[in-house]
Amino acid sequence: MQNMFLQAEQCELVKIDVYHRVQGDVVLECIHLDHDREETIFRVMFNTTYVRSRILMLNRDDVDVMWDARNRMPKNFRAEVLFSDADALLSTPPPPPPPPPPPPSSRATLPQITAPFFKEFEHLKIQLEDIKSATDNFGVNKFIGSGGFGKVYRGEVSHSNGKSMCAFKCLDTRYGQGEPEFLKEIMMLSDYKHKNLISLLGFCDEGGEKILVYEYASNGSLDRHLSSNLLTWRQRIKICLDAARGISFLHDDNGSRQRVIHRDIKSSNILLDESWNAKVSDMGLSKTGPANQPHTFVITRNIVGTPGYCDPQYMNSYTLSKESDVYSLGVVLFEVFCGRLCCTYSNGKLDKILVPTWKKAYIEKKLQDIVFKNLTKPKDSTSLEIFSGIAFQCLQEYREDRPKMADIVEKLETALEFEFRSEAAK
Numbered sequence: 001m002q003n004m005f006l007q008a009e010q011c012e013l014v015k016i017d018v019y020h021r022v023q024g025d026v027v028l029e030c031i032h033l034d035h036d037r038e039e040t041i042f043r044v045m046f047n048t049t050y051v052r053s054r055i056l057m058l059n060r061d062d063v064d065v066m067w068d069a070r071n072r073m074p075k076n077f078r079a080e081v082l083f084s085d086a087d088a089l090l091s092t093p094p095p096p097p098p099p100p101p102p103p104p105s106s107r108a109t110l111p112q113i114t115a116p117f118f119k120e121f122e123h124l125k126i127q128l129e130d131i132k133s134a135t136d137n138f139g140v141n142k143f144i145g146s147g148g149f150g151k152v153y154r155g156e157v158s159h160s161n162g163k164s165m166c167a168f169k170c171l172d173t174r175y176g177q178g179e180p181e182f183l184k185e186i187m188m189l190s191d192y193k194h195k196n197l198i199s200l201l202g203f204c205d206e207g208g209e210k211i212l213v214y215e216y217a218s219n220g221s222l223d224r225h226l227s228s229n230l231l232t233w234r235q236r237i238k239i240c241l242d243a244a245r246g247i248s249f250l251h252d253d254n255g256s257r258q259r260v261i262h263r264d265i266k267s268s269n270i271l272l273d274e275s276w277n278a279k280v281s282d283m284g285l286s287k288t289g290p291a292n293q294p295h296t297f298v299i300t301r302n303i304v305g306t307p308g309y310c311d312p313q314y315m316n317s318y319t320l321s322k323e324s325d326v327y328s329l330g331v332v333l334f335e336v337f338c339g340r341l342c343c344t345y346s347n348g349k350l351d352k353i354l355v356p357t358w359k360k361a362y363i364e365k366k367l368q369d370i371v372f373k374n375l376t377k378p379k380d381s382t383s384l385e386i387f388s389g390i391a392f393q394c395l396q397e398y399r400e401d402r403p404k405m406a407d408i409v410e411k412l413e414t415a416l417e418f419e420f421r422s423e424a425a426k
Contacts, residue, residue, distance in 0.1 A: 121186060123160050126202040126213055130157050131168055138170070144220070147268070149181065149284060154216055159201040164216070166201055171210035181284030182210045188283040192260060196246030198271055198281040217271035217279060222332070226267065226372075227339045233378045234419045235276055236336045237387060240329075241412040242278035243270050247329060248405040250286075251322045258288040261320055265328035266309045267335050287320060308342040308353045313399055323399035329408065330394025334358045337388060339372025355395065362392045380422035386415040 134155030135142040142153045150172030156165050171182050182203075189200035202213040222239060225231050231239075243265075250260035262280065269282045285304050305314070309331050311324035331342050338358065344351045361370045367388055378384045390411040396402045403411070 121190065121203070124186070124190075124200070124202045126157060126159060126204050126211075128204050128206040128209055128211075131155070131204055131211060131213070133157075134166070135168060147282070148264075149212075149282070157202075157213070159213060161201060164201075165218075167214045167216045169212045169214065171212075179210070182212065184286070185212055185282075185284045188260065188286060192250060192283075194246055194249040196242045196277070196279055197249065197283075198279040214281070215273075215279075217281075218274045219272035219276060221268045222270040222272060222278065222336075223267040223341060225272070226335055226341065227374075229374045229376075232376045233383070234416065234423065236375075237383065237412060237416045237419060239270070239272065239276065239278040240333055240336055240387075241409065241416055243280055243332065244329060244405060244408045244412055246278070246280040247325055248409050250280075251325070251405045259322065261287045261322055262325050262328075263287055263320065264305050264309075265325050265332065266306050267332050267341070270332065307350055308355065311399075312397070321399060322405070323402045326394050326402045326405060326408070329405075330391050330402075331355055333387065333391035333394065337367075337372065337391060338370050339375060359392065359395055362388060378419060378422075380418045383415040383418040383422075386411055386418070390415075 132138065134157040135153040136155075138151075138153055142155055143151065144154050144167065145152045147169075150170045153168045153170070154165060155168065156163065159166070171178070182205075186200065186203055189197070193199070198217065199215040200212065201215060204211040204213070219225070222243075247262060247265065250262060252259055260283075262283065263285045264282060265280070269280065271279045271281050273279065305311075305328070309328040311320075311327040313327075314320050314324045334355070335342055338354075340354075342354050342358075344354065358370055361367055367384075390403065390408055393401070393403050394408065
């Protein structure tokens with residue numbers, strides 16, 4: 001069924017109709033014609049990952065379908081498909097027999113479908129000319145890095161909150177992300193605001209460029225400072241606490257918003273401002289789940305994440321959960337403790353993942369063998385014990401043995417408090 005849906009060159013999709021809804025998911029009935037013009041009917045379940053102003057993001061096996069339910073035509077980013085009755089998706093009972101699909105000439109284009117979406121975020125639009133001016137036309141002197149989305153530049157530009165130094169992340173599909181991640185990042189960061197999440201200040205969708213504009217974190221990403229002698233033990237705890245608070249806000253056990261599983265927590269996605277406050281970034285790969293449920297998990301076909309940080313259970317079972325983010329944060333905590341990245345590379349290829357070594361050292365009570373040698377000595381050993389203890393709990397094999405993000409926040413607050421008290425006493 002997956003190949004039938006995605007690989008349009010293998011069949012002709014005639015129509016896709018709503019079949020029914022199950023607890024927020026949508027079952028679509030698809031009809032396709034093969035090369036012999038034989039008609040086959042099959043059903044595919046999609047997960048409704050995001051709803052805003054009747055714009056829905058449906059997902060199956062990490063393929064996003066953007067649909068403006070006010071129109072009748074959605075747009076799949078890999079193959080254009082038709083829904084014969086858009087409004088039926090928003091109602092519980094099965095829809096009546098659909099009318100015949102409109103002719104190909106009436107199919108909505110992606111700009112037509114996303115126009116209402118961009119209209120809602122009109123206040124966030126920044127002109128391409130202004131961005132080019134701010135970045136010296138994307139000059140080398142303004143380049144600050146690159147990642148899974150594309151290249152990142154810095155520059156001062158006016159936006160809805162005033163004028164400030166910003167980071168400009170330019171979409172390059174060759175890096176593995178594309179239009180779904182671009183749109184999802186705008187939606188997610190517009191809805192989920194927290195002092196420990198990077199702030200979206202604007203975007204540009206003009207002249208073939210798709211650019212996200214963020215607040216500028218002048219100290220860059222955490223991975224660049226893991227081995228810094230200048231980063232004190234107290235600062236390291238505080239950075240980890242900030243990151244945990246940001247992720248805890250996304251997981252939000254008690255709120256009414258949809259829960260968010262970040263799915264790519266790593267030290268390079270934790271940014272540091274001029275005061276060394278940490279902010280979690282890069283929401284383009286995130287997944288959402290229902291609020292106020294005892295468990296949140298998503299079954300995916302493709303593993304998305306970064307080697308070394310990925311939850312082994314997610315990799316083995318293809319089942320993503322909040323505890324997957326907990327595992328990834330545990331890896332980051334050990335990186336901060338050990339002063340190095342969790343993986344080693346040789347000739348540009350992954351050589352070794354150090355997480356098993358770190359876990360073994362903790363179990364054998366040999367943390368002195370792995371702790372960062374140039375770490376400023378903690379004033380209180382209790383903070384070190386609490387920090388390493390919660391980091392180890394995050395890396396438990398079974399998800400039910402891992403702490404909730406709120407528990408991690410509490411433990412790190414306690415570790416920071418012990419360090420503060422010891423520093424004040426000396």
